[in-house]
Amino acid sequence: MSKVRFPSEEWVKELEKELNSSQAYADAAKNWEGDFYFVISPDKDHQVQETTYLYMDLWRGKCREAYLVKDKDAKQPAFIMSGPYSKWQRVVTAQLDPLQGLMTGQLKLKGNMVMVMKNVKAAQEMVKACTRIDAEFLSE
Amino acid sequence: MNGYTGKLLFVNLTTGEISDRELNRAYAADYLGGSGLAARYLYDWLDASTDPLGPENPLVFMNGPLDAAGAPVSGRFAVCARAPQTGLWGEAIAGNFFGPELKYAGYDGIVIRGQANAPCYLHITPDGVEIRDAQRLCGMTTFDAGDAIRAERDDPHLVTACIGPAGENLVKFALILTSSARAGAKKGIAGRCGMGAVMGSKNLKAVAVRGSKHPLQHKLHLHDPARFRAAMTGAQHFLSDDMATEVLRAVGSSGALDYYGLLGDVPTKYWTSGTFDYGKVSGNLLAETILTGRATCHACMVACGRKVERAGDYILPHAEGPELETLAGFGALILNDDLHLATYIGSQCDSLGLDSISTGSTIAFAYYLRELGVLPPGDLNGIELVWGDGNGALQLVRDIAHRRGFGAVLANGSRELGARYGVEGLAVQINGMEVAMHDPRAATGMAVTYATSPIGGSHNHSDYFMVETSGRPIDELGIETHDRFACAGKAASIARHQDWRTVNNASVTCFFPNPPAQAMVEMLAAATGYDITTQNVLSYGERIWNLKRAINLKLGYCARRAEVLPELICRPLLDGGTEGHVPEFDLMMREYYAYRDWDWMTGKPTQKKLRALGMQDIAADVWKSP
Numbered sequence: 091m092s093k094v095r096f097p098s099e100e101w102v103k104e105l106e107k108e109l110n111s112s113q114a115y116a117d118a119a120k121n122w123e124g125d126f127y128f129v130i131s132p133d134k135d136h137q138v139q140e141t142t143y144l145y146m147d148l149w150r151g152k153c154r155e156a157y158l159v160k161d162k163d164a165k166q167p168a169f170i171m172s173g174p175y176s177k178w179q180r181v182v183t184a185q186l187d188p189l190q191g192l193m194t195g196q197l198k199l200k201g202n203m204v205m206v207m208k209n210v211k212a213a214q215e216m217v218k219a220c221t222r223i224d225a226e227f228l229s230e
Numbered sequence: 231m232n233g234y235t236g237k238l239l240f241v242n243l244t245t246g247e248i249s250d251r252e253l254n255r256a257y258a259a260d261y262l263g264g265s266g267l268a269a270r271y272l273y274d275w276l277d278a279s280t281d282p283l284g285p286e287n288p289l290v291f292m293n294g295p296l297d298a299a300g301a302p303v304s305g306r307f308a309v310c311a312r313a314p315q316t317g318l319w320g321e322a323i324a325g326n327f328f329g330p331e332l333k334y335a336g337y338d339g340i341v342i343r344g345q346a347n348a349p350c351y352l353h354i355t356p357d358g359v360e361i362r363d364a365q366r367l368c369g370m371t372t373f374d375a376g377d378a379i380r381a382e383r384d385d386p387h388l389v390t391a392c393i394g395p396a397g398e399n400l401v402k403f404a405l406i407l408t409s410s411a412r413a414g415a416k417k418g419i420a421g422r423c424g425m426g427a428v429m430g431s432k433n434l435k436a437v438a439v440r441g442s443k444h445p446l447q448h449k450l451h452l453h454d455p456a457r458f459r460a461a462m463t464g465a466q467h468f469l470s471d472d473m474a475t476e477v478l479r480a481v482g483s484s485g486a487l488d489y490y491g492l493l494g495d496v497p498t499k500y501w502t503s504g505t506f507d508y509g510k511v512s513g514n515l516l517a518e519t520i521l522t523g524r525a526t527c528h529a530c531m532v533a534c535g536r537k538v539e540r541a542g543d544y545i546l547p548h549a550e551g552p553e554l555e556t557l558a559g560f561g562a563l564i565l566n567d568d569l570h571l572a573t574y575i576g577s578q579c580d581s582l583g584l585d586s587i588s589t590g591s592t593i594a595f596a597y598y599l600r601e602l603g604v605l606p607p608g609d610l611n612g613i614e615l616v617w618g619d620g621n622g623a624l625q626l627v628r629d630i631a632h633r634r635g636f637g638a639v640l641a642n643g644s645r646e647l648g649a650r651y652g653v654e655g656l657a658v659q660i661n662g663m664e665v666a667m668h669d670p671r672a673a674t675g676m677a678v679t680y681a682t683s684p685i686g687g688s689h690n691h692s693d694y695f696m697v698e699t700s701g702r703p704i705d706e707l708g709i710e711t712h713d714r715f716a717c718a719g720k721a722a723s724i725a726r727h728q729d730w731r732t733v734n735n736a737s738v739t740c741f742f743p744n745p746p747a748q749a750m751v752e753m754l755a756a757a758t759g760y761d762i763t764t765q766n767v768l769s770y771g772e773r774i775w776n777l778k779r780a781i782n783l784k785l786g787y788c789a790r791r792a793e794v795l796p797e798l799i800c801r802p803l804l805d806g807g808t809e810g811h812v813p814e815f816d817l818m819m820r821e822y823y824a825y826r827d828w829d830w831m832t833g834k835p836t837q838k839k840l841r842a843l844g845m846q847d848i849a850a851d852v853w854k855s856p
Contacts, residue, residue, distance in 0.1 A: 207485045207488060207514045208512070
């Protein structure tokens with residue numbers, strides 16, 4: 091199977107499959123309710139030219155749909171997590187804990203902070219799912 | 231004197247003498263304020279013969295050069311004395327509005343000596359200082375005593391620092407609680423070390439203070455107001471966009487419990503387990519269910535204080551909700567998953583005047599000894615201590631405060647409880663101080679932090695677990711992040727973090743919001759006119775750290791006997807987020823001593839180190855022949 095580029099429609103679809111086949115994610119995220127924009131912006135270290143918006147509808151341990159969004163106004167998700175490409179690469183390869191990324195200002199989050207703080211295990215399982223995707227990064 | 235009022239209030243409760251004295255400028259220049267400046271004064275006054283609960287033990291309240299200047303995260307104060315719980319250096323830091331109010335009243339600090347022959351309280355306003363009768367306040371809770379004083383004086387602007395029944399009964403971990411009648415004011419808890427017992431030993435129920443009704447009359451002089459404002463604005467902008475600010479405001483400190491639980495940071499079943507449903511007793515569930523408001527200290531942009539009017543059937547005094555340590559101590563530590571009960575027990579600690587960390591830990595130790603069969607049920611006067619049931623803990627909290635029944639035993643802390651049953655080594659304490667609610671097996675730096683803290687097992691001299699779990703370095707001060715389980719090569723960062731937090735405790739500023747160190751240093755320099763930069767600021771912290779070590783040596787501290795990691799923390803946990811790790815304590819301590827330039831055998835800072843810090847007089851004392 092060939093590698094899928096991060097970020098891309100293919101990559102987020104792979105993540106959707108991984109989440110929906112993970113019992114560990116289903117258990118950890120059973121109380122999670124809220125859709126997301128994951129916003130990957132250009133940074134100085136890489137050749138990303140445009141900001142990418144990945145939409146994921148996460149609901150009670152399942153991912154109901156996921157796709158790349160061309161028009162950022164197409165959705166008004168409950169959560170928007172954003173950061174430069176290099177930081178996202180570290181997150182999806184499990185080199186940067188997403189909560190650490192937020193606390194250190196490497197990533198930004200808008201949304202209900204209570205929901206986020208009580209579902210940190212779901213975030214960890216999501217990162218584990220990311221690492222199971224055979225992804226290709228611009229730096230490789 | 232820029233950043234200071236230049237004046238200390240001296241009160242002798244034995245003689246009734248009250249006087250103002252000029253602040254020692256040389257001491258302030260070297261030790262800043264807060265617990266640093268208090269330590270320099272107390273170094274001169276304490277020795278091994280000082281009885282912590284005797285009239286000769288001076289109790290010092292001290293604010294800092296950033297108090298009342300409007301700096302974000304300022305507005306705190308220190309209260310210091312020889313600690314009854316440890317016999318060593320004692321300090322507790324608290325917020326609310328007491329520190330700035332004392333400054334508005336014209337004082338950088340208060341030194342209280344002697345012992346009143348009847349219960350009294352101290353009443354401080356710009357119009358004068360008086361010692362007033364407090365007979366009718368005896369037995370009142372911390373909250374009620376503050377309210378009663380405000381009513382008696384018909385002065386809603388008074389800020390009070392009160393003890394509860396625990397302080398009156400000389401419980402060794404009694405606290406001092408500050409409160410005010412301002413809407414949205416957060417309680418201030420000077421919790422650790424038993425400073426409330428020192429206050430109780432002096433027959434002093436409260437200190438009530440109000441600043442000038444005409445603020446300009448006591449306007450604080452800053453060395454460079456424009457520079458100060460520029461740094462302050464930068465810090466405010468940073469904090470307004472900082473995720474930590476948003477998290478603390480939304481869920482309070484205890485909102486981190488779900489995350490810390492996953493990491494194995496939250497001590498569980500008295501440090502013997504790593505598994506619990508941490509989300510059931512955390513600030514997140516609290517925010518979703520019983521939170522009724524947020525509360526703040528002076529000049530705070532965070533408002534981490536939790537207002538909870540009622541938790542289930544329980545009504546909370548002053549609607550003051552819990553912080554992380556309290557929910558951990560009365561939650562995971564005894565496997566109690568009843569958020570309402572844990573919240574209420576915490577409020578009872580505040581109200582009765584008990585440090586919730588030491589109280590929760592000592593009670594949890596009793597649960598553990600009961601399980602081991604070491605503690606006979608007959609000693610408990612009918613109180614059942616069963617993991618998961620917090621009702622026994624609630625009853626013991628009340629009994630400790632009043633030194634009733636088995637509470638009288640627990641009122642002396644877990645070290646003495648262990649000694650009573652021949653298992654002192656099982657008590658999770660360092661130098662008599664119960665270890666705070668962050669497990670060194672989850673973030674190894676805390677092993678060194680706890681062992682070398684001048685007051686015992688405290689996280690208030692370095693919350694290094696925050697560096698390790700948040701991955702947030704302080705680059706401009708050379709404080710790096712490391713793998714949380716790593717042991718080698720971490721000591722320098724730990725020591726530098728202690729030095730920085732020691733500057734915070736001298737300034738006096740909060741640990742929760744963290745503006746850039748550059749901005750804090752700028753504010754300190756602009757307020758005082760001292761030549762403080764990010765290059766030299768840690769030398770202030772290091773000087774104070776070494777001074778507190780010198781005080782402890784003077785009081786009889788024996789490093790090789792004292793700096794021991796509790797036995798239970800040295801046992802790997804087979805479950806949970808610590809993943810079986812334990813700190814390599816000896817390795818870390820030897821690296822730490824090398825960085826500190828301390829002598830391993832005696833625990834003394836070397837003469838060279840002390841002299842390099844400008845502490846020639848202290849060096850001579852520390853190294854004089856016995």
